[in-house]
Amino acid sequence: MTKKKFLCILLALVVVCCMCVACGNQDNTDDTTDTTTPTGTTEASVIKIGGIGPVTGSAAVYGSSVKAGMEIAVEEVNALGGAIQFDLNFQDDEHDAEKSVNAYHNLKDWNAQILVGSVTTSPCIAVAAETYADRMFQLTPSASSPDVLTDKDNVFQLCFSDPSQGITSAEYIYNNELATKVAAIYNNGDAYSTGIYDAFKARADELGLEVVYSGTFPDDTTTDFSVQLTAAKDAGAELIFLPIYYTPASLIMQQAKDMNYEPIFFGVDGMDGILTLEGFDVTLAEGVMLLTPFNAWDDDEKVVSFVTKYEKKYGSTPNQFAADGYDCVWALYNACVANNITAEMTASEICEILIDAFTGGFTYSGLTGTDMTWSETGEVSKLPVVRIIQDGVYVDL
């Protein structure tokens, strides 16, 4: 009996200890998320910026890039020592709509005043419904579907939209006579991929560009594309349009090479990142064309400064998502300064001021485009730019 009692007490102690440790951890994680606490003077007004994106999981590359880009921009803003300082809290959503909404609630508890995110489309649609109801200003760096903006006056995009990518691709291929027979392989389980493909197909039909084969695959874990490639080859396609993410695209290039099939590959913004894929043979991507608003190898002064800082801090070359995150923070900063926004204002007050600013002719020039303006719907005026991969770097055409 005494032994049992002793065990009970021991167990209770262990439980209490565990709870203490857990609480301690909680505090620690809270500390680490606020890595960019401003160092400016106490009088400066600190606006709390929330960020949401996948930092872990299958789409981690996009979220972590946006986060890194935002951190650099916040450091720069705070180093200016102006009247407005930013405090960034970036939450992970693992590219999952439900987790993204939870992350948003966390940020609300933290009293976030402006939201940058979500990075990926489906989570962003879910979060947009919440911010619309709560009246919080939301600027997404990279969720490119028009569904993100539908009927929500408080949501704005910094990236070009899916249909514009499809249309630009079709027009570019047609106008430059890259090919007469075109095939497309896309992920029909994904709104992003299907959205671009539909716009591409519609525009290609209008132009008279012959789409000889359209292959689909159900999700990004698909690894075998031999059937789609054989069919495209048999149909005589000289160019394959790939409105997909870079992971399946890398497999398609590998398998096409194994089959001795050498079409031109034409990707969209999801192709960005293929050169940083660990272990990827970059010679496979030689001559691949893609749409990207940002070129890390550009010699523009702003780009060089950003790339140098990024490489020093994170040890890798930034992609367009990092640049989008960076631009989001700077666009918000410029808008806040121009409209005398202070940290004392509530999220909904800031929201109304920023909506008026963004729809009222606010322009921003950053890494991913110059003189960007926003429409009433929240779409940015930024045209997709076609670039080609040569010797492992992007080259302007």
Added chain:
Amino acid sequence: MSFLSYLISGLSLGSVYAIIALGYTMVYGTAKMLNIPHGDVIMVGAYISFCATAYWGLPAWVSVIAAMVVCTVLGITIEGLAYKPLRSATPLAVLITAIGVSYFLQNAALLIWGSAPKVFTSVFSSFEAIRLFNNQLTISPEAIVTVVVCILIMIGLTTFTSKTKMGKAMRAVSEDKGAAQLMGINVNRTISLTFAIGSALAAIAGVLLCSAYPTLQPTTGSMPGIKAFTAAVFGGIGSIPGAMLGGILLGLIEILAKAYISTQLSDAIVFAVLIIVLLVKPAGLLGKKISEKV
């Protein structure tokens, strides 16, 4: 010509399924449990081989052996820590534990190697593909090696279970655990051995899978794992030639359905065929029908 190339893709994919299915079927045969983490052991094997070649600069064949050693140890550890204490528990408890182990392995891989996919360099990259009919038909070295390795493993395992003492012990345990113990067979050791062999096979399967389809991420093993489990059931779970037949048929059906019916419905067709087979032959294609004595 395209039919022939579909056939080759199907055979190569099917052989990978077959090797994974052999692991499932062996463990199910002796331990009478669904070893769900098998797919994740494949992923670990592939990562070990990747690290050995990309980070430590070891030759490809050494990396395969390293992967086999690590996976064998991992398999025995999983069996010892997670399944042995549950030997007399209900099958449901064992199933839930297996699911837990599977998640544990995936998340551990996520922590160790990160979520960004890595591109696996094929262990056969130094071999040239065979090109026939004026380059119309290409047979990759991966396809040939996968099929050959699959047949060799099948022959090896059949000989092992029918000729050697340990193999006979395995069959005895699979037929009746209690009786086998009474006959002086160490049941625990036999089951551990089965896990060791199954996990070593998983390492080979991982290397072959990632050589043929070179993206490697923590979830790499789960989908092929499920397909291979289907293949094992298809061929008759517990039967070694059945797993091989089931795997190859599954690969062929998947590729041919994709090519001639619909790329979107290929998985649905695969599972529809499985349902039909199970309706006609409930024990699977080569499975033995065991009548329970009441």
